[in-house]
Amino acid sequence: MSGKRPVAQLHPRNIHQGRYNIDDLCSIRPELKAFVKANPRGDKTIDFSDSQAVVCLNQALLKRHYQIQHWSIPSDYLCPPIPGRADYVHYAADLLGSVNLGRAPVKVLDIGTGANLIYPIIGSQVYGWHFVASDIDPVSVESAQNIVNSNSNLTDKVDVVRQNNSQHFFKNIIEKTDRFALTLCNPPFHASKRDAETGTVRKWKNLKKSAAKRGSQMHGASKKQLNFGGQSNELWCDGGEIRFLKDMVKESAEFARQVFWFTSLVSKKDNIAPLRKVLTEVGAKQVKVRAMSQGQKVSHMLAWSFMTVEEHRHPESL
Structure with a gap:
């Protein structure tokens, strides 16, 4: 039997196509059975408003598809939707398709890896990438x-x-002799704690409406029970996403010859144009934007480089 369709229009290489195979996932993680129920159509699913259910689902997915035997996160930390996170990794991998990296391992920097470590897990197990995973939160x-x-x-x-x-992204992390093929980042997108709380309440209401349409009950679900939890540094920063990414772009110029592709998710489409302007000001030679559909939400991957493909293939010429 199958579960709720996780994400629409996924990358062609994304293994999470279609609906969750709940029976298969329960065989991998028997504890998931306690959270399984039938929707009005009789299909097996879970209550996606239950944070414990979502954590258990993630454990099953990570074990089934990425050979991760042990995975857990602290209470109230961000529990990521794995299909959408995998999409970012696959689209980022497309950037490297035209670059001859030789026999050297592909080295990737994940900025703000979080308690869940999801991007290094997917990138290392699918593509064999080597990761440096950084975060400011102990x-x-x-x-x-x-x-x-x-x-x-x-x-x-x-x-x-x-x-x-907390004012730096690459400084203190990238050493003088380091060379990275790629950086990843999923930035906080709210501008204040109040904005983040308002967004959480809005998501809770939408999830409640969706559950009501499916004929299921949430039984007094609270914000702390929701699967989209997260700490302040995961959800908001002064100035929001645009301030965060403008600062990242400006600092990236200092590492122009140590990283080929800098990338980040951008949740707000209106932020793309001002970021393109900043990228022009700092001298980026390549800028690419890729729309990614994650359910009803469309986000974008912004990628930039201070090198041409030819320069990266022949670094001795720089």
Whole structure:
């Protein structure tokens, strides 16, 4: 039997096409059975407003598709929807398709990896990438490191580091001799704690309406129970997404010869145009924008580089 369709119009290489196979996932993670119920059509699904159910679903998905035997996150930390996160990784991989990286391992930097470590998990297991995973939050760093330590297939692929200065993205992380093919980032998109709380309430109301249409009950679900939880540094920052990304773009210019593709998710389409302007000002030679459909939400991957493909293929000429 199948579960709720996770994401529409996924990348062709995304393994999470179609609906969840609940029976298969329960065979992988028997604890998931406690959260399974039937929707009005008689299909097996779970209550996506129950954070414990979503964590258990993620554990099953990660074990089934990415060979992750042990995965957990601290209470009230962001629990990511895996199909949408995988899409970002696959579209980022497309950027490297025309670049001859030789035999050297593809090295990727994940800015703000979070307690869940989701991008390094997917990127290392699908593409064999080697990751540096950074975060400013000590609890997230500890959680991410615990995930690495608990899974032998991650220990030689992922290095978790703490960024000690919240004003920086690449400084203190990229060493002088480092060369990265790619950077990833899923930035906080709210401008204040109040905005983040308002967004959470809105999502809760939408989820409640959706559950009502399906004929299911939420039974007093609260904000803390929701699957889209998260800490302040995961959800908001002063100036919001646009301020965060403008600062990231400006700092990236200082590492123009150490990273080929810088990338980030952009949740608000209106932010693309001002970011393009800043990228022109700092001298980016390549800028690409890719729309990604995640259910009813459309976000964008912004990618930029200070090198041409030819320069990256022949770095000795720089």
